[in-house]
Amino acid sequence: MTSLRLVPRLLRVAAVLLKYQLDELVDGAHLFRPLKLVRPLFPKPSADVRGLPRGARLRLALTELGPIFVKAGQVLSTRRDLVPSDVADELALLQDQVPPFPGAEARAIVERELKAPVTVLYASFDEVALASASIAQVHAATLNDGREVVVKVLRPGIDKRIARDVDLLHALGGLAQRWHPNADKIRPLEVVAEVEKMLSNELDLQREGASASLLRRNFASGVDLYVPEVHWDYSTERVLTLERVHGVSADDVAAIDKAGLDRKRLAAKGVRLFYEQVFRDNFFHADAHPGNIWVDTSRVDEPRFIALDFGIMGSLPEADQYWLAENFIALFERDYARIAQLHVAAGWMPATVRIDELEAAVRTVCEPYFTRPLAQISIAELVVKLFQTARRFELTLQPQLILLQKTLLNIEGVGRMLDPEIDIWAVAHPVLRRILRERYSMRATLRDVRRRLPEWIHSAPRIPELVRDALRQVASGQRQQVADPLALAMVRDDARRMRRLVACSLLGAALLVFAALVGTLAPRGMWPAVVAGLAGLASFAAGWPRRTS
Template sequence: MTPLTSVPRLVGIARVLLRYRLDEMVEATHLFRPLRWIRPLFGRPPADLAALSRGARLRLALAELGPIFVKFGQILSTRRDLLPADIADELVLLQDQVPPYPGAIARAAVESSLGAPVATLYARFDEAPLASASIAQVHAAQLHDGREVVVKVLRPGVGDRIARDVSLLEDLAGLVERFHPNASKIRPRDVVAEIETTLVNELDLQREGANASLLRRNFKNSPDLYVPEVHWSHTRETVLTMERVRGIPVDDIAALDAAGIDRVRLAEKGVQIFYTQVFRDNFFHADAHAGNIWVDPANPREPRFIALDFGIMGSLPEADQYWLAENFIALFNQDYAQIARLHVAAGWMPSTTRIEELEAATRAVCEPYFTRPLSEISLAEVLVKLFQTARRYELTLQPQLILLQKTLLNIEGIGRQLHPRIDIWAVAKPVLERVWRERRGPKAILKSLRRRIPEWLAAAPDMPQLLHDYLQKASSGGIQMRVHSEDLRNLHADASASRAQIVPLALGATLILSAVLLYALDATVARFAGVPFTAWLAAIAGTACFWLANRRS
């Protein structure tokens, strides 16, 4: 969007901000500051609007500005380290609800996308929608074999509107980078890019169907979570047909009690499901507000959740998943020194950060909470306080963690609503430790080795020549080493640890290489799981050496 084409939309945004009397925002924003002179043209606000808090007025303004601003507000609600509490509390309440568009338009969109008349595709198609949001709306239908389904249809023209608003947000992010003193830590362009990715993914309903299919497979036959089936024959990029499910909204406490649901057990399952999705599957439902989570009342003593709306799913790079899990475990164990070391090692804080100072600051935040009973400790509240403290040490915002932070807040909120005295820590810690042991334990290592052996075999013929070339360059002085001043400062401290690692590393490398060669050459020795037994022994021994070297580091 060019500057000239942005002007009408910017004026529209300014008009909404002024109408809702968001005076603090107008005064604080360089772009809109001149508009304070035209504020009198809008007159006095209605009494009901003037009586609302600034957070409520901001929430209403974002809802009026459209879907991208609703999503932006929802994401901002997780950044309590950046927002006042009253505003963050209101933004959590943002709901993406808009009036429905005519059912005849939805019917035409279905026929255009699926290439057949609705009567041919469905035995029944209700034009009155079950639900309507700014991106899509949902209609009840029935297949010719009698199965009940729901049909999700994109709103006409929503893609173009989102593209325009994303372009505008990029312009505003540029202004933030220019004027905000902490722009390098907030990383506004990265935040906008994250929002854009989320919205673009929501526009592809076939992708949403694939998300639902994967989540259903991850929890197949699970007593804790049910995911409806996708009907792929009736699904395209702009139309999604899924099994219709019925349940009780998770926030309808009266209905849950009337059905005899064990809310304590249900709350515990909610926490367990979250940590299982994040750390076992690395694929989690990232829009887990009450509207998207129902409860199946069929078995009140062992109730299960029903997941809906799979447009926003989250996953983390392997490195971030590792650092996050280790941070959680250290927090559960009240190991503040480890938390400080992990934040620096992960690159979330500058390498110049003094570990002992960060450890002391972390202890000052956490210790007051741990004097309470664990059932009274809010994990989300502790994390918010930690982020506020970490900002003083130049914490860099990690946009890839935004969805996870939002989901954690939602899950804890649902858990507290179901069971106000739930001990989040006691429920979460064993699940995380068990899942993480499975992900990082010997079985996982052997599985990873078996998966990589074919790659090593493919590269093995080139290894002798590569080693020869390297040694030849080294002997002739053709290899140059670049050492920074920081490396020189740390060299002496690292030297003793490096010496302790040399022997096990060398032995481990030799054994691993032996495993590859044995796998390639030994065709006569008895095989275990498709790999020569001697190769397995060498691989296991080599892995043990690498583990020993890591323990010494």
């Protein structure tokens, strides 16, 4: 039930939507339907508004409604699996810029948070904001040792305002979920949850500083990507002090050309950086629009990017990262059957999905793209269409994958702006191959085994009990019976693999327990323990399901 205190604000939202001729949105919410009776009392939309496409009208309406609605629109722009592409393109243009709050207030917040006068903390502090957004604003300053910095300060009272606006978004989402005819496709409450999580993360500047520190460590050489240093002595949850950097926006082609930089080389480097962040480091900048990605114009021989604003970062569960990398490789190699198998193996789709039908659907989406020159193929656009197709097969799309999709769109946009002829496939394929080869090499596997071995030895005594429980579940016959012959064959294969895994796990567990006992009781004669441990690991490896092609 919508709280009565929210009704006036909900009515204001409806009035703004009517102003921009977004009648279908108003009609979709039951609470707003009485406005049909008074619609003639509202001034008619201007001719300029009537002539705009629906996406542009929605963008203008969200801008008028305020910063939190702008944030919601930005999130919705990433959901190209849910909203039409023309609307998503317009919402992607939303800029989170609002007038600054007084510099004296920013100064007072800094002094309260850092518990010292600004004159003691900094050699200089400019009260005129460099930039201002809905959550925070940035001021230039100089440390006492002469280093230039920027100080990011949360807006006063922003916590309460966001809590109030999130309540309003939940009310709107609930109305849309209940009354909108396409609620099952739009999933408004899910979008609101994403906005709420994003805002919560952006309210903690210490979290943003930690993200900047990790990204800087991942690219410590600074050759391809430079990340400003965090000054932790001058940072808290509400104040963040970063090294000041200088450059131009990645979409300022004129300035980049004037500096004499090689745009083709820079574009290819941007694509490589995306795949390195996602698949090498599993930590990527998820708000990589040109305003947050600068180009260092001082380095002509070795152009590089500069990253800014680390409030929205992404990472993937280890399993999803592996499955996604394999999907990209299969996509590069046009192995549609492999793509279909990977989606089911990853658990993104139910095991009952017909692999042959999914393969045919993937082929239908992909084949038209491969008739074009490779330089004209957009991986991001293709991935979006694949997600849209996969939704018909009950695809479970995780928020991390949505962030990744958004980042891929941003990076491709920047790359093609710098070099319209860039062959993204030719750049991305070898980079991904190299990363996977290094990540899943024998040396990397042995290093991972050495790191996990103490934990395995500790858990080994419990393995027989776990295997016994698994056997009981198999024996109970609680498996869904399916009529499809291919699915039945998959079930039989699963049972065969389970029996093999159980047998090898029992042997491996016994060998690991023996190794642990020998290592504890006879520490001087470690060779038997080492041999038994290796044999146990080999037994586990022998029983582990093989990758199918």
